[in-house]
Amino acid sequence: MRTIRLVAAAATALAVIASAVGCSSDGTPQDGPTVAADTVKAGPPSGWSDGGYTVDAASLKCGQTASNPTRGVTDTEITIGGLAYLTSASGSSMAGTELGAQARFDRANAEGGVNGRKINYVGTLDDGNDPARNSAQAKALVDKNIFAAVPVMTSSANYLDTFCGETVPFFGWGFNLGFCQTSIGFGITGCQFPEGDVTSTTYGLMIQAMFGGDATGKTTALVGVDNDSARAGLKQLGEQIRSVGVKTVYEENPIPVAGITDTTAVVNALMTSNNGAPPDVVLYVADFNSVIKMTAAMTAAGYEGKNLNPVGYDPRLAGFKDLQKSYTIVQWQPGADTSVPAIKQLTEDFAKYAPDQAISLPAMAGYWAADMFIQAATKVGPELTVDKLLKVLNSDYSYYVEGAVPETRWPLNHNISAPCASIVQLNGDKYDITSKLSCGSLIKK
Known part of the structure; x- marks a missing residue:
């Protein structure tokens, strides 16, 4: 158990990162900025497009x-x-x-x-x-x-x-x-809490990578923590995913700050979120233990899509049963490579x-x-x-x-993070790199 609690360290940090980055007040996903999906390709880890966004150093604090x-x-x-x-x-x-x-x-x-x-x-x-x-x-x-x-x-x-x-x-x-x-x-x-008129294609790019570079017609559900920063974060991640033409069918924050105990209602909502069917991808933006519980509960409910989280990569998790086949988004190239x-x-x-x-x-x-x-x-x-x-x-x-x-x-x-990430999948006792470190672009809203 000590290993899992130590791994939760990175989990907590990554949940904070992801939760700080849309939905309307009634939970309905909003469109946000979009670009042509076929123009968003996995680019190299340098030379990414800033989308015309600039920052004046004189405007910064301190x-x-x-x-x-x-x-x-x-x-x-x-x-x-x-x-x-x-x-x-x-x-x-x-x-x-x-x-x-x-x-x-x-x-x-x-x-x-x-x-x-x-x-x-x-x-x-x-x-x-x-x-x-x-x-x-x-x-x-x-x-x-x-x-x-x-x-x-x-x-x-x-x-x-x-x-x-x-x-x-x-x-x-x-x-x-x-x-x-x-x-x-x-x-x-970079800064994980963007402000103002800019977003990026990062999460959209990673969803594409999970489907071999083409996520046309795919759907994603986003599940977050129930606090203000997490709601703002889910909105930002939803924008990133929709920016490449991937539809978000669920975008809500039902997980208590202290972690989820009963997953039943959330699982039922997810399994019918795509016009009565489950989505192709579920992105969990939460603490480590909640991600584990939700992933296991969805598997038990017969979910055959892809589970994605920002907390599941750590060499000490190799072989961990409850995250098998799950994907993890990492902001740099994993240490296994x-x-x-x-x-x-x-x-x-x-x-x-x-x-x-x-x-x-x-x-x-x-x-x-x-x-x-x-x-x-x-x-x-x-x-x-x-x-x-x-x-x-x-x-x-x-x-x-x-x-x-x-x-x-x-x-x-x-003012914003680099629009870059990699994707790994836990298979047995090792992590396979689904997508090496690559970058999308910034988008001005």
Whole structure:
């Protein structure tokens, strides 16, 4: 049971990501922006279309210069610390993200550091998934005189008041609002909470990939959690799916925040949602345990379509009975694909510097967040300051790891995520990659 609770860590994060991204007030799916379905193809992880959407760096919050721009920097080292929920009352956590970051920093140091400076990694503080503690731990990191916060993997963004006030750049997985519309937060796949007149084709593209690239005539049901952010999120995902011409036949939020217990009513609604028949795909945007219960209940009800979720990928789940044949959407290339040179390097780094850590989604996110910081700080050059780092990052900077992490562009991705993902399916004791990391495009509404 411990394994499943640890895996729920990534599950919770991904549910937050997906739930934060339409329906009318009566639950009826709305059309939203559309493009010609035959023009939406799986493109490479870089060079995706921004659809004409732009972001002015001057419009972002926290744009002031640092009062102490050389904070945490000496001639020989750069002090870095992280913030994550490594424990929580529910048992789910981002445990492993700190070891992923440590592995990447250790390799950088072994290779001579960043422009001759070694990374002095003071560790990642645990906020316990408690908003009040989140704020307190951010202040504790500032007291440690950190130059930047890496990784940041929290559900609360209470840290932002401190990081903004002290101009602390931070890098992580952008599944809290602190990564959005601020000039100092850098998510490895961008901000997961888009605002304004933009959406993307990402989920539509992934639905297409599940059907070999052609989902003409297919239908999708979306099942979410019963809170305001999740309702807004389901609306965004519905728009993404309909944007490529795939019909959504159910788009509701019947799952309690605390998780679902009785699945009967939801299963009955889903099994008849497509004019009395079940849909071709059911997308569950919920916590890990609810996804498991819903998937098992639909299978028991005789559902023969495709189950899709954003929470089911983790090496520790290999062989897990209740998610067999399920598909999972992942925002970067899964760690199982060592044919990609960068993934092979990551695997070797974990084996050398974090040999007991599974290459889970939180661990990978910590590793890539550290890599993003290292690349940006290296580009600044020997005269490293907070202000110079932020100027580089917010001046048409691009982060991309070929075949592994999709391209992000800054300042654009302060306001939206990269329109990219991959799809895996759990078959027996292994994950098969249904669709390698690929990208769609942004769409202006």
